[in-house]
Amino acid sequence: xxxxxxxxxxxxxxxxxxxxxxxxxxxxxxxxxxxxxxxxxxxxxxxxxxxxxxxxxxxxxxxxxxxxxxxxxxxxxxxxxxxxxxxxxxxxxxxxxxxxxxxxxxxxxxxxxxxxxxxxxxxxxxxxxxxxxxxxxxxxxxxxxxxxxxxxxxxxxxxxxxxxxxxxxxxxxxxxxxxxxxxxxxxxxxxxxxxxxxxxxxxxxxxxxxxxxxxxxxxxxx
Numbered sequence: 001x002x003x004x005x006x007x008x009x010x011x012x013x014x015x016x017x018x019x020x021x022x023x024x025x026x027x028x029x030x031x032x033x034x035x036x037x038x039x040x041x042x043x044x045x046x047x048x049x050x051x052x053x054x055x056x057x058x059x060x061x062x063x064x065x066x067x068x069x070x071x072x073x074x075x076x077x078x079x080x081x082x083x084x085x086x087x088x089x090x091x092x093x094x095x096x097x098x099x100x101x102x103x104x105x106x107x108x109x110x111x112x113x114x115x116x117x118x119x120x121x122x123x124x125x126x127x128x129x130x131x132x133x134x135x136x137x138x139x140x141x142x143x144x145x146x147x148x149x150x151x152x153x154x155x156x157x158x159x160x161x162x163x164x165x166x167x168x169x170x171x172x173x174x175x176x177x178x179x180x181x182x183x184x185x186x187x188x189x190x191x192x193x194x195x196x197x198x199x200x201x202x203x204x205x206x207x208x209x210x211x212x213x214x215x216x217x218x219x220x221x222x
Contacts, residue, residue, distance in 0.1 A: 134161040
């Protein structure tokens with residue numbers, strides 16, 4: 001199949017959304033936890049959290065265009081100044097997916113979907129107790145992407161909660177040992193299986209680079 005932009009409008013709207021969303025690949029499924037000024041918690045599933053840099057440590061969250069009334073996640077982040085990002089794992093996958101249901105503004109997805117809040121000192125937003133890896137983020141700013149109205153929220157990383165055993169020697173988090181779940185499209189979830197960890201290749205290791213490339217090509221030809 002080969003589709004060009006001239007064909008895109010001919011596709012069924014839901015089919016088109018799923019196709020465009022999934023073709024970019026598997027992303028981490030995450031639960032974003034927030035709280036409002038009345039101490040009512042909110043939880044929403046996202047696949048659009050992105051690492052922006054390590055020094056300073058910044059995280060981006062993309063959310064759909066503003067609506068009336070405003071989306072609770074975005075409104076809570078801006079008004080209360082913090083949010084959490086919690087990995088979805090296989091034990092909470094179905095409950096996590098259910099947070100996408102349109103609950104009323106007076107209902108908490110934590111309660112309605114059978115997930116537990118976890119609070120830490122000096123941080124406003126709730127973590128998900130059942131998650132195996134969570135981060136706390138301080139709100140920095142947000143802006144509209146003029147081309148489609150999507151909102152980009154920029155936050156500063158302030159807390160990491162993960163078992164030391166789930167971190168590799170090089171500092172990378174081992175998603176497989178966490179039972180973390182990936183998502184492609186809007187409704188299809190994947191278990192993550194680690195293939196290998198490759199060393200960073202420095203500029204003076206051209207021979208190592210060539211060896212790796214030639215080895216992989218030879219394995220394909222054999």
